[in-house]
Amino acid sequence: xxxxxxxxxxxxxxxxxxxxxxxxSTISGNEYVYWYRxxxxxxxxxxxxxxxxxxxxxxxxxxxxxxxxxxxxxxxHATLRDTAVYYCIRHSNYQLIWGAGTKxxxxx
Amino acid sequence: ETGVTQTPRHLVMGMTNKKSLKCEQHLGHNAMYWYKxxxxxxxxxxxxxxxxxxxxxxxxPSRFSPECPNSSHLFLxxxxxxxxDSALYLCASSQEGDSNSPLHFGNGTRLTVT
Numbered sequence: 702x703x704x705x706x707x708x709x710x711x712x713x714x715x716x717x718x719x720x721x722x723x724x725x726s727t728i729s730g731n732e733y734v735y736w737y738r739x740x741x742x743x744x745x746x747x748x749x750x751x752x753x754x755x756x757x758x759x760x761x762x763x764x765x766x767x768x769x770x771x772x773x774x775x776x777x778h779a780t781l782r783d784t785a786v787y788y789c790i791r792h793s794n795y796q797l798i799w800g801a802g803t804k805x806x807x808x809x
Numbered sequence: 810e811t812g813v814t815q816t817p818r819h820l821v822m823g824m825t826n827k828k829s830l831k832c833e834q835h836l837g838h839n840a841m842y843w844y845k846x847x848x849x850x851x852x853x854x855x856x857x858x859x860x861x862x863x864x865x866x867x868x869x870p871s872r873f874s875p876e877c878p879n880s881s882h883l884f885l886x887x888x889x890x891x892x893x894d895s896a897l898y899l900c901a902s903s904q905e906g907d908s909n910s911p912l913h914f915g916n917g918t919r920l921t922v923t
Contacts, residue, residue: 731908732908733908733909735911737911737912742916742919743916743917744813744815744899744901744914744915744916744917745852745899745912745914746914747911747912747913750909750911752909792908793908797854797912798851799851799852799853800851801851802851
């Protein structure tokens, strides 16, 4: 099963850190963990990805547990424009299985 | 601007019409994808092209016909569609065979079949 498990929805206050969890307990050694987000009526937007180590870029941080069975996407200072559906995907070559994602709502 | 451009943004067509969706990428990628996103459903992979050769066809009905004339352009030809084919059709590109390369998506074509 190449799926990941995410909570269907989350709220976060504007200015706070948003922490989005993802479970990928059956991930194999060569599969990357990717995060994308989709704002209404747009295509998915790449955020960040990693294999084993924690990663950070200008958008977010990705924390991957040592056993690689789960990860957390962190948006350090959420803004209203971060309201979107966030997808955690396992990626090995062309095999990407998209789930329903987490609908993140940032509240003023 | 994502580097992947899809046209048209919106399309309404009857079940007997023939139309085409167009995708163009300016990122130097050599793999291109068509995805379908129906309401309340996850993204579904339809086709993958790798160096202009089709490498994936996920049991898509023949009323959807892809074409990839070069590594920068991808088309989806549509004919005799059904109302249940109404959806957001997304094009994406990436570096072939490199799972360390993210997908870059266009903003999609919102298709309505009447």
